[in-house]
Amino acid sequence: MAMILSMIGTKRKRLDIYKKMKTTKKLIKLLIFLLPLLLMHSFSVTAYADMGDKPSVDLTIINPPEGEYYVGLLQYTSREDNLEGLTNSPLTVNYSNQEEIEEYLENFYYDGWYFFDYPDTWMNSLKSNERQKYSFDYWAPSYFRAVVIDKYGNVTISEPCDAVEYHCYATMDYSTGELLEDTTTQLRNRILSTIRNVMFTYIIEGLVLVFMFKYPLTKGNILAFIIANGVTQFFLNRLMYFKPIRLGMAMLLALAIMEIIIWVGEGLFYGFVLRCKDGYGNFLKSFGYGIVANLLSMFGGFIIIGIGTLILAGIR
Numbered sequence: 001m002a003m004i005l006s007m008i009g010t011k012r013k014r015l016d017i018y019k020k021m022k023t024t025k026k027l028i029k030l031l032i033f034l035l036p037l038l039l040m041h042s043f044s045v046t047a048y049a050d051m052g053d054k055p056s057v058d059l060t061i062i063n064p065p066e067g068e069y070y071v072g073l074l075q076y077t078s079r080e081d082n083l084e085g086l087t088n089s090p091l092t093v094n095y096s097n098q099e100e101i102e103e104y105l106e107n108f109y110y111d112g113w114y115f116f117d118y119p120d121t122w123m124n125s126l127k128s129n130e131r132q133k134y135s136f137d138y139w140a141p142s143y144f145r146a147v148v149i150d151k152y153g154n155v156t157i158s159e160p161c162d163a164v165e166y167h168c169y170a171t172m173d174y175s176t177g178e179l180l181e182d183t184t185t186q187l188r189n190r191i192l193s194t195i196r197n198v199m200f201t202y203i204i205e206g207l208v209l210v211f212m213f214k215y216p217l218t219k220g221n222i223l224a225f226i227i228a229n230g231v232t233q234f235f236l237n238r239l240m241y242f243k244p245i246r247l248g249m250a251m252l253l254a255l256a257i258m259e260i261i262i263w264v265g266e267g268l269f270y271g272f273v274l275r276c277k278d279g280y281g282n283f284l285k286s287f288g289y290g291i292v293a294n295l296l297s298m299f300g301g302f303i304i305i306g307i308g309t310l311i312l313a314g315i316r
Contacts, residue, residue, distance in 0.1 A: 057141075059135075060172070062171060072105055073147070087109070089110055113157070146158040170182065228270065262294065267287040271286040
């Protein structure tokens with residue numbers, strides 16, 4: 001009888017080992033499949049990919065000129081080689097000819113300031129609307145001025161604005177040329193954006209934890225999950241709002257490196273603390289969960305942001 005029980009126990013152990021080996025093989029295949037996506041994401045971030053949040057300026061004009069007008073942004077350069085031979089543009093243009101207005105803005109220069117014109121985008125110069133609100137969503141500069149062309153062709157340049165936030169909400173008083181950033185609105189939006197990002201991360205990665213990797217919702221696993229995501233999201237969102245517009249390419253590289261560190265760090269943390277249904281840890285499975293969960297969370301975020309951007313574009 002003892003021999004039979006011993007044989008049954010041995011079979012169970014072999015079955016458990018077989019199941020673990022099978023799970024490990026599946027996980028390795030999944031990681032090999034997802035690795036190109038990870039590399040693609042890293043390069044896409046540093047290559048100005050079109051997915052994800054971009055530095056923006058939402059501009060409101062108060063005391064606007066009568067009738068229709070055009071509005072755009074100006075950015076500044078201090079590089080002497082870019083300024084050599086340039087003369088200030090006349091502050092008047094033929095308003096009745098839209099092609100002339102576009103050509104005027106494309107070649108605009110005034111005391112080191114030139115027209116913000118990111119290639120292949122449609123948000124560079126905007127015609128007036130009833131709400132007097134204008135959004136420049138694609139890599140808007142942090143140090144900028146607004147330029148307004150009224151229906152008579154007169155060109156008005158605002159005072160400079162040195163934006164603090166990633167998403168700048170600014171107001172220009174057309175009658176005085178004053179341009180100010182609305183930090184109250186930005187603080188509220190920063191808080192809401194951070195809450196949105198954290199909640200979305202918890203939902204997606206929680207679903208992956210339970211349904212894809214089938215970890216039990218024990219106190220230890222739940223606590224590890226909350227701590228890991230809470231800490232990493234805090235640092236990532238803090239970095240996102242640390243003057244990223246001005247840092248430009250350096251900021252993008254920093255974000256890419258930060259994301260990779262977060263993924264590996266979470267994977268290592270999970271590898272040591274997560275426990276499977278049998279109460280034991282599986283380092284490779286837990287590490288793989290950290291990588292896969294972050295990848296799915298990232299791509300899910302891109303989809304949500306893309307849909308939100310399309311909706312907002314339709315509303316505007």
